[in-house]
Amino acid sequence: MSDELILYTNPMSRGRIARWMLEEVGVPYRREVLTFGGTMKGADYLRLNPMGKVPTLVHGDSIVTECPAICAYLADAFPQAGLAPPQRERADYYRWLFFAAGPLEAAVSNRALGFQVPEDRRVMIGYGSYAEVVETLENALTDRSYIAGSSFTAADVYVGSHLMWGMQFGSIDKRPAFEAYVRHLHDRPAHLRATELDDADMKELQAG
CATH class of the missing domain: 3.40.30.10 (Glutaredoxin)
Incomplete structure (x- = not known):
């Protein structure tokens, strides 16, 4: 295109x-x-x-x-x-991309706002509890370099961003599986370029 x-x-x-x-x-x-x-x-x-x-x-x-x-x-x-697996191999790709967009973001945001779902109401909310969400993601990333298979995909951009920010600002627990996963992504040339460009834009905005 x-x-x-x-x-x-x-x-x-x-x-x-x-x-x-x-x-x-x-x-x-x-x-x-x-x-x-x-x-x-x-x-x-x-x-x-x-x-x-x-x-x-x-x-x-x-x-x-x-x-x-x-x-x-x-x-x-x-x-x-x-940046996407072959069509027939996208089950994990879709699963974790939208897990991060739904349960993970909702659970982390509610926790940051001080809202805790009452135990007897967890069936009413998509993510259940923050602890369940984090444990599920931790298990998925244990001993894996990428979230959706053997190679880097768009799902890693999205999941990795959430974990980088969450651990940096304390809204997501620092766990060994998360830290190992993020280390694997942080120094990708595209991530470093994007960070440099965004940081330059931030300085320009702050300078007025």
Whole structure:
């Protein structure tokens, strides 16, 4: 596909996940940095993303929001990057990509907000309990370099980002399986490039 790629983002947001994914894909893209409560709520941007949040990816006439959707979309749009398993081998890929987008993010966010699901109400909520979510992910990553098979995929971008941030800011427990997994991902050239670019954007925003 030859249509221009545009990433609408902010370096203090989940847009960092999308940028890492774009760097892994390795195709040219343009980034537009938006401000919270400012350009994110402007009329032009709200036409792209009515939520007024980032990231948003525009690829020609296609508009994609939500980080896991952006990761999956880019893996499919640019198969030459090898960031999705073959179609018949995608069970773990889909499972863990959406496990992180659903149970993991919900459990971590609620815990950070001080909300604990009453034990007798756990059947009403998709993730059950924070402890169950973290244990499930820990078991999946024990003695594995990648979450969805023997090679790096878009699911690793998404799951790895959650674990990096969560352990850095204390919202996810530091466990040996998580730390080993993150170490394996941290020094990927695309991750280092994306981090450098986002950090530069952050300094520019802070400088005013």
